[in-house]
Amino acid sequence: xxxxxxxxxxxxxxxxxxxxxxAAAIMAxxxxxxxFQDEWHLxxxxxxxxxxxxxxxxxxxxxxxxxxxxxxxLGWVRSRLPKLSxxxxxxxKSGSVDWDGELFSGKPKWNKLLDAxxxxxxxxxxxFLDGPVEKLCKMLDDWKITHEHYDLPDKxxxxxxxxxxxxxxxxxENGGMGFSNTAHSEIVMxxxxxxxxxxxxxxxxxxxxxxxxxxxxxxxxQKQHYLPRLANGEEIPCFALTSPVAGSxxxxxxxxxxxxxxxxxxxxVLGLKVTxxxxxxxxxxxxxxxxxxxxxxxxxxxxxxxxxxxxxxxLVPRETEGVxxxxxxxxxxxxxxxxxxxxxxxxxxxxxxxxxQDMLGKGxxxxxxxxxxxxxxxxxxxxxxxxxxASLATGSYAYTREQFGRSISQFEGVQxxxxxxxxxxxxxxxxxxxxxxxxxxxxxxxxPSAVLKYRNTDLxxxxxxxxxxxxxGRGVITGPRNFLARAYQAVPIGITVEGANxxxxxxMIFGQGAIRxxxxxxxxxxxxxxxxxxxxxxxxxxxxxxxLAHTTRNALRAFLLALxxxxxxxxxxxxxxxxxYRQLARFSAAFALMTDVTLLSVGGGLKARxxxxxxxADCLTQLYYAxxxxxxxxxxxxxxxxxxxxxxxxxxxxxxxQDSMREAIINxxxxxxxxxxxxxxxxxxxxxxxxxxxxxxxEVASTIVKDTPLRHRISRxxxxxxxxxDPLGRVLNAYKLANETADMRSRLHEAxxxxxxxxxxxxxxxxxxxxxxxxxxxxxxxxxxxxxxxxLLEALTxxxxxxxxxxxxxxxxxxxxxxxxxxxxxxxxxxxx
Numbered sequence: 001x002x003x004x005x006x007x008x009x010x011x012x013x014x015x016x017x018x019x020x021x022x023a024a025a026i027m028a029x030x031x032x033x034x035x036f037q038d039e040w041h042l043x044x045x046x047x048x049x050x051x052x053x054x055x056x057x058x059x060x061x062x063x064x065x066x067x068x069x070x071x072x073x074l075g076w077v078r079s080r081l082p083k084l085s086x087x088x089x090x091x092x093k094s095g096s097v098d099w100d101g102e103l104f105s106g107k108p109k110w111n112k113l114l115d116a117x118x119x120x121x122x123x124x125x126x127x128f129l130d131g132p133v134e135k136l137c138k139m140l141d142d143w144k145i146t147h148e149h150y151d152l153p154d155k156x157x158x159x160x161x162x163x164x165x166x167x168x169x170x171x172x173e174n175g176g177m178g179f180s181n182t183a184h185s186e187i188v189m190x191x192x193x194x195x196x197x198x199x200x201x202x203x204x205x206x207x208x209x210x211x212x213x214x215x216x217x218x219x220x221x222q223k224q225h226y227l228p229r230l231a232n233g234e235e236i237p238c239f240a241l242t243s244p245v246a247g248s249x250x251x252x253x254x255x256x257x258x259x260x261x262x263x264x265x266x267x268x269v270l271g272l273k274v275t276x277x278x279x280x281x282x283x284x285x286x287x288x289x290x291x292x293x294x295x296x297x298x299x300x301x302x303x304x305x306x307x308x309x310x311x312x313x314x315l316v317p318r319e320t321e322g323v324x325x326x327x328x329x330x331x332x333x334x335x336x337x338x339x340x341x342x343x344x345x346x347x348x349x350x351x352x353x354x355x356x357q358d359m360l361g362k363g364x365x366x367x368x369x370x371x372x373x374x375x376x377x378x379x380x381x382x383x384x385x386x387x388x389x390a391s392l393a394t395g396s397y398a399y400t401r402e403q404f405g406r407s408i409s410q411f412e413g414v415q416x417x418x419x420x421x422x423x424x425x426x427x428x429x430x431x432x433x434x435x436x437x438x439x440x441x442x443x444x445x446x447x448p449s450a451v452l453k454y455r456n457t458d459l460x461x462x463x464x465x466x467x468x469x470x471x472x473g474r475g476v477i478t479g480p481r482n483f484l485a486r487a488y489q490a491v492p493i494g495i496t497v498e499g500a501n502x503x504x505x506x507x508m509i510f511g512q513g514a515i516r517x518x519x520x521x522x523x524x525x526x527x528x529x530x531x532x533x534x535x536x537x538x539x540x541x542x543x544x545x546x547x548l549a550h551t552t553r554n555a556l557r558a559f560l561l562a563l564x565x566x567x568x569x570x571x572x573x574x575x576x577x578x579x580x581y582r583q584l585a586r587f588s589a590a591f592a593l594m595t596d597v598t599l600l601s602v603g604g605g606l607k608a609r610x611x612x613x614x615x616x617a618d619c620l621t622q623l624y625y626a627x628x629x630x631x632x633x634x635x636x637x638x639x640x641x642x643x644x645x646x647x648x649x650x651x652x653x654x655x656x657x658q659d660s661m662r663e664a665i666i667n668x669x670x671x672x673x674x675x676x677x678x679x680x681x682x683x684x685x686x687x688x689x690x691x692x693x694x695x696x697x698x699e700v701a702s703t704i705v706k707d708t709p710l711r712h713r714i715s716r717x718x719x720x721x722x723x724x725x726d727p728l729g730r731v732l733n734a735y736k737l738a739n740e741t742a743d744m745r746s747r748l749h750e751a752x753x754x755x756x757x758x759x760x761x762x763x764x765x766x767x768x769x770x771x772x773x774x775x776x777x778x779x780x781x782x783x784x785x786x787x788x789x790x791x792l793l794e795a796l797t798x799x800x801x802x803x804x805x806x807x808x809x810x811x812x813x814x815x816x817x818x819x820x821x822x823x824x825x826x827x828x829x830x831x832x833x
Contacts, residue, residue, distance in 0.1 A: 066541055070541040071537050079603070095445065096445070097516060099434070100445065106588055107585070107588070116437065118437050151337070180436075182439075185381045188202060189388070189718075190385070207374030211231075214226055216370065217313075217362075222356075236286050236289070237289045238291065240284065240292050240341050241278070242280045243276075256274070257312065259297070260272070276292055276294060279329070280340075283337050284339045285339040287325065292315075292316060293311060295310065296309035310363070311367075312362070313353070313354040321346070323346060332489045333486070373439060376438075376445055379494045383456035389715075390466075390484070394467040394470050395409075397471055398470055401802070415702075420462060421463050421470075423692075427625050429717075430649075431625050433631075435448050447509065450499070450512070451617075457501060461491045464487050474802075479807075481727050481806050483730075515599075524543055554590075566579070566582025601673060602669055612669060615660045629646055641713075666678075737794060745795070747783050747784065
């Protein structure tokens with residue numbers, strides 16, 4: 001009895017995370033009580049004494065513990081902790097931790113998520129979206145942009161400049177719009193639903209580039225000179241990071257600047273002789289101000305310090321002698337300006353270092369800080385925009401497209417494709433808004449930005465591929481009518497740029513997050529790196545035992561929550577999704593445990609264990625997206641019509657989370673730890689998390705087919721038009737007419753199915769384009785009323801027009817290949833093939 005009492009006491013203390021002094025006192029009381037409850041005094045004294053001694057070791061300070069326990073432990077931990085390069089060390093210092101830290105803690109504070117100030121738009125920002133952004137979208141003809149002009153038209157460039165699109169985030173006092181990060185995201189997203197080329201043109205000057213770097217790090221003089229010129233489009237910026245042999249790894253770039261003296265504007269000044277060779281640089285062909293990431297060296301000690309100064313960000317005016325730019329890359333048939341830039345020993349003064357001479361060598365920190373913002377907005381907005389336009393257009397097309405006298409949206413095979421289009425779009429939007437809300441609160445979300453960039457671009461690929469499956473031949477044939485081709489072609493761009501997804505998933509998300517977001521690891525690394533051994537041991541002593549208790553608590557939490565189905569966990573009641581909260585709490589504890597075990601067992605070898613790192617990144621991603629969905633539903637007041645989407649999203653995330661964690665455990669690189677980890681994380685096996693069933697899937701698929709407020713909620717923020725001559729408007733106009741004439745068409749189909757074969761055989765032979773004959777017959781037979789005939793004919797004409805594709809004469813195709821306007825011919829009659 002005493003042993004049982006002591007064990008229960010210890011487990012409860014660990015589970016609750018009780019502090020050392022309190023724990024020692026409670027264990028002492030439990031030991032004494034146990035002595036009076038059991039006749040086996042020797043066993044009670046022995047077991048209770050061991051537990052009490054362990055508690056006292058953690059409570060009592062002194063040289064004995066420091067020298068006999070903490071010092072050897074520090075040596076062992078030093079051998080296990082990952083070795084960090086200078087750039088990795090800088091990465092750990094950059095950005096900030098927010099909700100991602102709660103997910104790594106193993107015990108998320110749900111109120112921190114629900115009470116955080118959400119993403120929102122001011123009235124001024126909403127007016128800009130409804131005004132200039134809407135007008136810009138109407139000006140964009142993506143077919144002409146990508147196949148005739150190979151550029152945005154001059155009037156579009158002019159409109160963008162004059163209406164502040166290049167200065168969305170530049171403060172008003174510097175001539176910009178001073179918009180929030182959420183507004184920036186909404187603007188880019190809406191433009192992307194119209195033209196990826198235009199969206200990229202707008203987003204780059206407002207994300208990673210000279211403007212943002214100048215806002216945060218520029219000198220007063222640089223801000224006063226450049227920011228107003230950037231805001232009004234007088235200067236077109238680009239930022240060149242990627243080198244042919246080093247990719248986007250600033251620590252490995254060969255581009256350099258040598259400290260020297262040279263002539264600038266007729267005076268001899270101290271500066272840099274810069275040599276660079278960059279590619280894939282957006283806006284480089286038209287940029288008037290080139291931002292560069294280079295490594296600076298001072299071989300002549302003109303600065304009086306070390307030879308290797310470090311990564312530095314500089315500004316090079318395009319007209320500077322020796323600067324080369326102007327050639328173009330063509331990224332997957334999207335024609336935003338992109339190309340190489342290079343220069344050899346181009347002299348610039350120290351005034352052109354962003355922030356001035358004092359910021360030499362601090363470029364990597366600057367880039368990391370700003371990259372966390374740009375990656376949280378630009379590409380995630382593009383991915384969400386693709387999902388919204390796919391939901392809007394594909395749901396409409398599925399409803400209007402008929403086969404065997406039925407809308408194809410009623411076919412289960414089509415519903416299987418529509419389901420993830422709707423569900424993933426809802427998830428992408430929720431994660432986008434959760435992260436932009438962080439940015440607006442002043443958070444620099446280095447880990448969430450990587451999660452969001454990776455997952456939203458990946459889901460963009462999923463959604464567009466499913467949309468292409470539904471639209472089929474209508475999406476395959478390119479031309480002015482095609483509303484999916486450009487998004488389909490643009491998918492690899494988002495996957496590749498700003499840190500390729502393989503790199504982001506395999507190395508960055510968990511590799512950086514496991515250290516950056518962990519409550520103790522950063523301090524332990526700092527202790528291990530201290531030169532003064534005595535101070536290192538004392539600092540380590542104050543951290544490690546808390547870390548040990550943290551790991552033990554999460555192991556116990558993971559086991560008990562899995563065993564109990566989470567019912568012992570206190571979770572919010574709002575939304576009636578307690579079972580999902582409990583599963584998320586369970587997996588957060590298991591994830592935190594896996595993180596500690598991985599760091600202590602694999603340690604510095606984690607970089608080479610990229611499958612493990614990738615699976616752990618997937619676990620974090622699913623936790624983040626599930627909680628983002630909860631946050632968004634909370635902010636919208638838990639509307640009942642969104643419940644199917646919320647349920648689908650949470651069930652999908654939990655299923656994928658379970659699968660990723662099981663794969664990580666089954667393939668854990670230390671075989672001896674696989675069974676204990678499986679026992680703690682899955683004591684009952686993988687049961688109960690099978691994802692959405694077919695009933696829920698069909699319900700989610702219908703959310704983008706049925707004309708309800710929920711359909712408009714999913715596509716909220718996308719550009720929409722009813723213009724029947726527009727590629728998207730053609731589908732939406734047909735969808736509107738199909739809904740308005742649903743009853744008429746139902747009567748017509750019923751009459752055709754029940755027709756008298758002898759009398760009406762000719763009707764069976766009518767082709768799809770013989771709409772008037774069909775309507776005339778229906779009117780004559782009284783199937784539709786006289787005042788319905790014109791409306792029915794209009795609807796059938798629109799429905800047939802939706803399925804037509806573009807066809808070109810041979811000479812027209814040749815003209816297109818010469819970047820000239822080709823002759824297009826839409827064939828009214830069925831082609832002879």
